[in-house]
Amino acid sequence: xxxxxxxxxxxxxxxxxxxxxxxxxxxxxxxxxxxxxxxxxxxxxxxxxxxxxxxxxxxxxxxxxxxxxxxxxxxxxxxxxxxxxxxxxxxxxxxxxxxxxxxxxxxxxxxxxxxxxxxxxxxxxxxxxxxxxxxxxxxxxxxxxxxxxxxxxxxxxxxxxxxxxxxxxxxxxxxxxxxxxxxxxxxxxxxxxxxxxxxxxxxxxxxxxxxxxxxxxxxxxxxxxxxxxxxxxxxxxxxxxxxxxxxxxxxxxxxxxxxxxxxxxxxxxxxxxxxxxxxxxxxxxxxxxxxxxxxxxxxxxxxxxxxxxxxxxxxxxxxxxxxxxxxxxxxxxxxxxxxxxxxxxxxxxxxxxxxxxxxxxxxxxxxxxxxxxxxxxxxxxxxxxxxxxxxxxxxxxxxxxxxxxxxxxxxxxxxxxxxxxxxxxxxxxxxxxxxxxxxxxxxxxxxxxxxxxxxxxxxxxxxxxxxxxxxxxxxxxxxxxxxxxxxxxxxxxxxxxxx
Amino acid sequence: xxxxxxxxxxxxxxxxxxxxxxxxxxxxxxxxxxxxxxxxxxxxxxxxxxxxxxxxxxxxxxxxxxxxxxxxxxxxxxxxxxxxxxxxxxxxxxxxxxxxxxxxxxxxxxxxxxxxxxxxxxxxxxxxxxxxxxxxxxxxxxxxxxxxxxxxxxxxxxxxxxxxxxxxxxxxxxxxxxxxxxxxxxxxxxxxxxxxxxxxxxxxxxxxxxxxxxxxxxxxxxxxxxxxxxxxxxxxxxxxxxxxxxxxxxxxxxxxxxxxxxxxxxxxxxxxxxxxxxxxxxxxxxxxxxxxxxxxxxxxxxxxxxxxxxxxxxxxxxxxxxxxxxxxxxxxx
Numbered sequence: 001x002x003x004x005x006x007x008x009x010x011x012x013x014x015x016x017x018x019x020x021x022x023x024x025x026x027x028x029x030x031x032x033x034x035x036x037x038x039x040x041x042x043x044x045x046x047x048x049x050x051x052x053x054x055x056x057x058x059x060x061x062x063x064x065x066x067x068x069x070x071x072x073x074x075x076x077x078x079x080x081x082x083x084x085x086x087x088x089x090x091x092x093x094x095x096x097x098x099x100x101x102x103x104x105x106x107x108x109x110x111x112x113x114x115x116x117x118x119x120x121x122x123x124x125x126x127x128x129x130x131x132x133x134x135x136x137x138x139x140x141x142x143x144x145x146x147x148x149x150x151x152x153x154x155x156x157x158x159x160x161x162x163x164x165x166x167x168x169x170x171x172x173x174x175x176x177x178x179x180x181x182x183x184x185x186x187x188x189x190x191x192x193x194x195x196x197x198x199x200x201x202x203x204x205x206x207x208x209x210x211x212x213x214x215x216x217x218x219x220x221x222x223x224x225x226x227x228x229x230x231x232x233x234x235x236x237x238x239x240x241x242x243x244x245x246x247x248x249x250x251x252x253x254x255x256x257x258x259x260x261x262x263x264x265x266x267x268x269x270x271x272x273x274x275x276x277x278x279x280x281x282x283x284x285x286x287x288x289x290x291x292x293x294x295x296x297x298x299x300x301x302x303x304x305x306x307x308x309x310x311x312x313x314x315x316x317x318x319x320x321x322x323x324x325x326x327x328x329x330x331x332x333x334x335x336x337x338x339x340x341x342x343x344x345x346x347x348x349x350x351x352x353x354x355x356x357x358x359x360x361x362x363x364x365x366x367x368x369x370x371x372x373x374x375x376x377x378x379x380x381x382x383x384x385x386x387x388x389x390x391x392x393x394x395x396x397x398x399x400x401x402x403x404x405x406x407x408x409x410x411x412x413x414x415x416x417x418x419x420x421x422x423x424x425x426x427x428x429x430x431x432x433x434x435x436x437x438x439x440x441x442x443x444x445x446x447x448x449x450x451x452x453x454x455x456x457x458x459x460x461x462x463x464x465x466x467x468x469x470x471x472x473x474x475x476x477x478x479x480x481x482x483x484x485x486x487x488x489x490x491x492x493x494x495x496x497x498x499x
Numbered sequence: 500x501x502x503x504x505x506x507x508x509x510x511x512x513x514x515x516x517x518x519x520x521x522x523x524x525x526x527x528x529x530x531x532x533x534x535x536x537x538x539x540x541x542x543x544x545x546x547x548x549x550x551x552x553x554x555x556x557x558x559x560x561x562x563x564x565x566x567x568x569x570x571x572x573x574x575x576x577x578x579x580x581x582x583x584x585x586x587x588x589x590x591x592x593x594x595x596x597x598x599x600x601x602x603x604x605x606x607x608x609x610x611x612x613x614x615x616x617x618x619x620x621x622x623x624x625x626x627x628x629x630x631x632x633x634x635x636x637x638x639x640x641x642x643x644x645x646x647x648x649x650x651x652x653x654x655x656x657x658x659x660x661x662x663x664x665x666x667x668x669x670x671x672x673x674x675x676x677x678x679x680x681x682x683x684x685x686x687x688x689x690x691x692x693x694x695x696x697x698x699x700x701x702x703x704x705x706x707x708x709x710x711x712x713x714x715x716x717x718x719x720x721x722x723x724x725x726x727x728x729x730x731x732x733x734x735x736x737x738x739x740x741x742x743x744x745x746x747x748x749x750x751x752x753x754x755x756x757x758x759x760x761x762x763x764x765x766x767x768x769x770x771x772x773x774x775x776x777x778x779x780x781x782x783x784x785x786x787x788x789x790x791x792x793x794x795x796x797x798x799x800x801x802x803x804x805x806x807x808x809x810x811x812x813x814x815x816x817x818x819x820x821x822x823x824x825x826x827x828x829x830x831x832x
Contacts, residue, residue: 047548047575051557144706145690185579188691190669192579192612199586199616203578268700323719324700328547331696335549338715339557341796345719408578449693456690457663457706 004131011357015365020060024362027064028369031071035087036079036381038396039212039403042072042088046332048406050339058340059355063362065336067369069329070122070312073272074370077114077305078381081107085216085396089207090272090308092215092438093280097293097300104296107382109242113250113298114305115374116242121258121306122367125313128262129320130360134349136314137321140266145453146464148269150474152447155274157478158281159439160485164294169432177440180205187449188456200412208407209416210441212400214434217421220393222428241378242298250302253283257306265311268318268326269446272308277439279307313363319344320356523783527567530779532772535596540571540777542599543592545584548575551713551797555761556601558793559628562784569780573601580693585609589617594768596777601628603761604815607822608670622764623774624815626781627805629794632733632758633675633711634740636720639727641705648730648749651709655685663688663707665698671757672711674822675732675746677829678757682750702726713759714739714798732757739798760818761799762811778808 015021034045046065053061076088081098094114101110128136156174163170183194184204195201242250260282261275283303284293293300318324323345325331337344342355349356384392404417424434458464466472542560546552556573563571576584585606592598600622610619637643643651655662666672666689676687687709692698695712702710703725710717710726714737720726721740728743733756736745746755763781765774784790791801805811 050548051560051573054557054561141700141704144701144704185582187693188668190580190612190667199579199583203583268697322700322703324703325549325696331547332549335554338549338554338797343715343719346723346725347719409574409576410578410583453690453692456688459661 007353007357008130008361010354011359011361012364014059014354014358015063015361020057020063020358020362021365023056023060023064024067024366025369027067028071028366028373031068031073032075032370032373034068035072035075035077035091037399037403038079038085038087038216039208039400040406041208041403042069042329043332044208044403044406045072046329046336050332050336053336054339056340058337058342059358059362061336061340062333062355062359063366065333066316066359066363067366069333070309070363070366071370073122073305073308073312074115074118074374076308077118077301078111081110081114081301082381082384083392083396084219085400086211088272088308089211089438089442090276090311091305092211092273092435093276093304094301095215096280096435097295097297100294100296101298101301102385106296107385108378109246109298110301111378111381112242112375113246113302115371115378117250117254117257117302117306118309118374119367119371120254121261122309122313122370123364124258125262125265125310126360126363126367129313129317129363133317133321136266137318137324140268140318141322141324143267143470144468145450145457146468146471147474148267148446149450149454150465150471150478151267151270152443152450154474154478154481155278155443156440156447157481157485158278159436159443161285161481162277162281162433162439163436164284164291164433165431170436173427173432173434173437174440177437178444180210180437181441181444182448187445188452200410203408203410204445205416205441206404206407206410206413207442209404209413210420211438212404213417213420214424214438216396216400217417218424218428218434220397221421221425223389224393225425246298249298253279253299253303254306256282256286257303258310261307261310262314264307265314265326266317268324269450270311271315271327271329272311273442274439275307275311276304277435277442279303280435316359316363320348320359322346323348523566524568527776527780527783530772530776532770532776535773535776536569538597540569540597540599542571542573542601543584543588544573544575544601545577545581545588546575547577548573551715552601552603552761554715554797555628555794555799558790558797559601559763559781559784562787562790563780566784566787567780580609581605582609582612586613586617588764588766589613589619589621592766594766596765596769596773598766599777600764601761602764603759604818604822605670605759606764607819611826612669619815619819621767623767623769623808624762624764624812625774625778625808626763626785627802627811627814628761628763628785629799629801630758630760631713631799632731632737632756633671634714634717634728634737634743635730635732635746636699636702636710636712636717636726636728637708638702638705639724641702641708643708643729644727648744648746651729652679652683652685652750655680655687656683659686660688662709663690665695665702665707665710666691667694667698671759674825674829675711675755675757678752678755679746679750682752699726718798738800756821759799760814762815774808782806 034040076091077094079085079087080091080094081102084095084099086092098110192202257279260279264270264275283299284290315326315330318326319330325334334344404413454464465475542556544553544556560571560573576587588600606619664687668691690707699712701707728740730746731737731743
């Protein structure tokens with residue numbers, strides 16, 4: 001323990017130079033910005049900036065690039081709350097209650113709580129990273145395909161818990177999301193599925209295009225349809241800061257979101273997107289009156305925003321201590337390390353302790369920067385609500401197009417975005433929820449891959465899920481949740497009608 | 500001690516080297532087409548940023564800029580495990596010399612997967628970058644930590660279909676497995692992964708028994724004594740893992756040579772003068788001893804014999820033919 005403190009102090013000493021602090025600050029700023037801009041995600045931003053970091057010292061380069069990653073988690077909530085368009089895929093669920101709060105004039109409270117929740121969860125994750133990295137990574141590495149599969153099943157069950165309206169409609173959305181996810185290359189055989197002879201579909205459907213289409217374009221279509229040109233939110237803006245009551249409601253969701261997000265981020269394939277959805281589902285299920293979710297509950301902002309930041313922090317653990325990236329963004333960070341002549345892996349902490357601890361220390365500093373950057377800006381961001389739709393919407397559409405294109409530099413993705421936009425508009429009119437579709441779209445490829453790998457590996461079919469303790473535990477939890485939903489659903493119908 | 504000596508050698512080498520670079524630049528400028536390049540040269544990598552090909556391309560890009568004084572950039576066109584980018588290069592890339600592919604012999608299987616839309620012969624192959632073998636690794640605390648490759652082959656013969664091996668379907672990993680099976684008269688349990696890296700993760704967790712990887716993917720784990728190298732592909736041992744025997748020497752064959760070879764390619768329709776300048780420019784960039792050193796740090800070795808576009812094209816054709824021959828003669832599954 002004392003050794004850890006000394007090493008961490010060494011890390012701080014290494015980064016507390018004007019130059020490194022400057023790069024961490026720049027990373028935080030860029031991260032917030034790309035978080036705010038719909039479409040442009042951390043992946044696109046990092047791959048654009050990767051060449052620029054070759055000239056920097058390795059610690060400064062990684063500190064800046066990872067600040068962009070977690071900075072985007074802070075920024076993503078801003079667009080979600082203010083205009084109901086997710087700035088990042090990980091902020092999709094923040095739209096639900098965050099924007100409802102904005103409509104009630106409580107945008108400031110939502111923004112403030114999102115920033116504070118992100119800070120608390122991000123820092124919580126880093127503290128655990130600092131002290132338990134080796135132990136956690138040797139646990140995480142034991143997890144194989146059966147465990148991933150069980151985790152994805154749990155994720156899908158939680159998606160069912162998220163459904164607010166008709167269970168049938170929700171299940172249809174989950175089915176649609178799963179179906180879209182099967183397009184492209186078969187994860188096991190390498191064959192192409194549902195590509196209709198086109199090259200464009202061989203890569204599958206791009207998540208960014210789906211999210212921006214479903215939530216961004218369709219939101220704009222619906223709003224334009226419903227309202228005369230005018231102000232975005234007409235209610236006057238009161239209490240810019242979270243109140244005592246907001247705090248009382250939020251601290252527990254933040255803690256739960258931190259724990260949940262941390263666990264999800266640690267597992268390869270998991271990440272901030274899944275973490276935020278699961279946290280929302282959990283908060284809604286725990287609440288005494290789940291029906292009030294989606295109508296401006298601060299718990300629905302605090303929990304998911306905490307979860308996505310905790311997942312970013314814990315995602316650094318397998319990267320730094322094992323050299324194993326769990327998702328596309330950490331894979332890019334790993335590439336950045338290698339390009340800078342540093343081999344991530346178990347030997348990093350031994351051979352290059354100043355880099356390992358420097359990066360860890362930079363995570364603490366970056367989160368402080370982001371909090372300082374975000375809280376005073378809340379007032380400024382809220383002013384965005386005064387921008388008339390006629391200016392705001394074309395700007396957002398333009399930025400969304402740039403962002404979607406930047407993911408793969410592929411014009412086809414823009415058509416996908418438009419298609420999903422029109423589809424989302426119809427689905428909203430018909431009373432379908434869009435969030436389950438997106439989560440199913442994220443989880444399905446991992447579920448399919450790990451399921452098929454497990455079945456290949458298993459000598460006796462599905463028994464492999466019961467023979468391994470972690471997989472079995474997750475499967476049992478999923479089954480219990482399903483039973484719980486089935487019973488609760490039956491009990492609620494006679495009393496409450498169609499909630 | 501080491502560092503000072505290296506510094507001294509570098510300083511001593513600097514003078515003649517600068518002159519050499521100056522010479523190369525003069526020769527390049529002599530054949531430089533008028534008004535070209537007009538924009539930065541775009542080097543396309545068909546795999547994601549941060550991966551092995553991407554890192555290679557970024558080294559190439561830096562030394563290209565240094566050798567030519569021009570500006571270039573790396574662009575990742577990903578998707579379909581490389582098919583999207585390869586197709587773009589072969590069919591859509593602008594043929595004005597501004598679009599260049601940094602590719603590998605994985606293009607041959609993608610050409611087959613394109614179902615006749617394009618062929619690897621739609622590109623001109625102008626400069627060799629480097630090559631490296633596949634390393635066969637086991638978990639150093641797993642059931643096969645002793646016994647080497649022969650031990651695994653024996654086990655696969657004794658218990659067919661139970662030894663779990665890393666497979667990335669439709670590529671060299673699969674070809675290698677087929678050769679091992681053929682020589683051992685054995686059958687492995689092929690666990691499919693989307694790439695080598697997630698497979699190595701599974702090997703570290705003892706979820707599979709035998710993995711394959713490039714040096715950069717396994718070096719850290721070998722150094723930390725989590726993975727044990729048991730063999731390498733190719734005709735000779737690798738300098739990076741001198742203790743690992745070749746698969747050929749263990750199995751008594753001479754054709755287990757799957758590895759990766761990387762080179763620079765252009766659309767066929769690029770005008771001849773631009774093509775000649777680009778070929779000379781990449782050759783100059785890649786013959787920089789510092790570039791060779793950077794590749795060596797990544798576990799790959801350049802082949803200095805492949806120093807003209809003709810030799811590179813012949814080598815590419817040879818590899819394509821080898822793969823075609825293997826695919827047409829392999830046992831049907």
